[in-house]
Amino acid sequence: MEHVLRVLEYEKMKKQLLEHVASSLGREKIQALVPSTDVEEVERWQLETAEGAEVLRLKGHIPLGGITDVKTEAKRAQIGGSLSAQELMNISSTLYGGRQIKGFIEDVEEEDQTPIPLLSEYATQIEPLRELERSINQCIDDYGHVMDSASPELRTIRHQVRSFESNVRSKLESLIKSQNTQKLLSDAIITIRNERYVVPVKQEYRGSFGGIVHDQSASGATLFIEPQAVVVLNNQLREAKMKEAQEVERILARLSAQVSEQAEVILVNLDVLAVLDFIFTKAHYAKKMKASKPQLNANGYINLKDARHPLLDQETVVPISMKLGGDYRSLIITGPNTGGKTVTLKTVGLITLMAQSGIQIPAEHGSEMAVYSSIFADIGDEQSIEQSLSTFSSHMTNIVRILDQMRSDSLVLIDELGAGTDPTEGAALAISILDTIYRRGACVMATTHYSELKGYAYNRDGAVNASVEFDVETLRPTYRLLIGIPGRSNAFAISRRLGLSEEIIEQAKEQLDLDATQMETVIASLEENQKLAQKESDEATQLRKDSASLHAQLEEKLAELEEQKQDILKEAEERAAKAVQDATEEAEVIIAELRELQKQGLSVKEHQIIDAKKHLDEAAPKLTSGQKRVKKLQKANRKPISGDEVKVLSFGQKGTILEDLGNDEYQVQIGIMKMKVDLKDLQVTEKAKPIETRPMATLRGNGFHVKPELDLRGERYEDAMRRVEKYIDDALLAGYHQVSIIHGKGTGALRKGVKQLVDRHPRVKAARDADMKEGGLGNTVVELK
Known part of the structure; x- marks a missing residue:
């Protein structure tokens, strides 16, 4: 392996x-x-x-x-x-x-x-x-230091340490500021040697200064002396620090015991x-x-669709499609060198290893891979210098090992089978090896440039020829794998393109026997026919895609026209209804006046008033119900797809399609709600657009749902910076004056990036590290303008 x-x-x-x-x-x-x-x-x-x-x-x-x-x-x-x-x-x-x-x-x-x-x-x-995590966080700060609050004893001891340090410094500062002392000092500073506070004294004044010498400069001109006046204070400070260290050790031991549990x-x-x-x-x-999950089988069957070698540039690599282990278990790739045969072998081999490692493969969906009990490969020149083996001997040593160890559920990959020896003997040996592998039931892919193997697959069931296409016009391989067609040497065509005289080429052709000439002619015809078939297939595929696209466009246009028609009809009905309403109101006034005249004794019959009102009511147009209009629209409308904006008719609200649940049911998001809705209750209003999946916010500010804090922990650096920029814009729109950006401690990269970004942001007033109650160095507080 x-x-x-x-x-x-x-x-x-x-x-x-x-x-x-x-x-x-x-x-x-x-x-x-x-x-x-x-x-x-x-x-x-x-x-x-x-x-x-x-x-x-x-x-x-x-x-x-x-x-x-x-x-x-x-x-x-x-x-x-x-x-x-x-x-x-x-x-x-x-x-x-x-x-x-x-x-x-x-x-x-x-x-x-x-x-x-x-x-x-x-x-x-x-x-x-949580309890262990909380205990550690209560005792140790973001810098990895034990905090004063870790225990009452530690708080008291550290208070004493700070007090003793203050006394020592105060004493020494008064000493170095004295006019009598300053001329004795190399520099008017206080420093530390051997964990004790000292001052630098000139060598020549050692006898007149007094105190304890703890160190000297490299030149010997300066002595670091602890004045006698602070010896007692330094002793007290040292003792307090020892107590501090003991208490810290006790706290760490207690936490370590909790970890042990x-x-x-x-x-x-x-x-x-x-x-x-x-x-x-x-x-x-x-x-x-852009890989996909392959279907797996234990039958030795491979079906690769547009597979790409993972180590090559995925944008420029030419994909290959091939099958092995179904109708045929032996695939023989022939053709000239530098044509891409070895890359094809390595692509299949490495993709097989990736699939059996649980890694998705760089191929189109629907590809199928076998799980082999063993994979063998003899690829490249692995000549052993120590054993002084020739290229042929080295390859043959590997093949002997493969034949000894392979099983019926093995995959064998052999590059340039039989190369390195006499062509006639090498070709015969290659045929015998291929027959042996086939009889044992293993799958084999082999490359060769021997012309004798071009007819191998035609004489044996379970074997097929293949070649890597070569463009004679550009004198370059196209790296497209052609299944069912053996490779041509193209020697004559290449020589002609490079300027070799036609006379020499014709003489060379005469040296070939009739069978070889006929074979080359048949291969050329096969290549031409396959190219033509592939071209026609590609054109048919493109036509189907164009037809489907046009059909979809027409359906969408029809739906838009129907919707426009219904909108126009509705507008006309509403205008008519408004006109009738105005007329009705005017008629009501007239009827009221008629009734008033009736009361005054004039001859106006009641049934005439009722009939007049009834005629006015019947004159009002009947508006087409929204439900009927939507049903008409849906007949010309396509089914919703994920991302479509729709109207839920029973609620009268707009939402977005999240998922097709089957049986004409869809999951729709309306505002903050997700619900199942039947197809007949939906009306598509806009075509699919990207669905925003930002987390739902909890606070409201000026119409925007924005949290007062942004949590970046676990984010990758580039994603985090994009989120910070977007978040600051949202917070400004929401009217916040102060927000928190939680980036955690980690390596410090996120914290540094956040600091740099907010420092140059034109709408940021100030930024600071949060105090311990706000999260410490793991949180940056940003004030907005």
């Missing part, structure tokens, strides 16, 4: 993977990663990666900040060792990080209603140790966090490569 991993550059792929790791825990998992041969294990790994990729798609980030590998600290505490303040802070930070990722995963399932059973299983194994839980949490970091690292890698 080690040989195959090296030849197929598996470690280089892992280096790319390491670029996305969040902690040393995940780094260890990746460094120890090797492909699995167990189908169930590989399937679980792939499902884990798929769940991680889905979470990354929904949320855009994973809060894995602050997590460090504290296994050594936990084990040392477990056997009675005492941890330093910084080590205890690392444990507290890791416990906090574990709580964060646990809550994050639980929220994804609950709020986003996304099933992630495997990730949820890991999250349930994380046990939050929870050491097993901490170690389990670390194991789970390592797995989660590993999973999300693979998810980030898959996103970068």
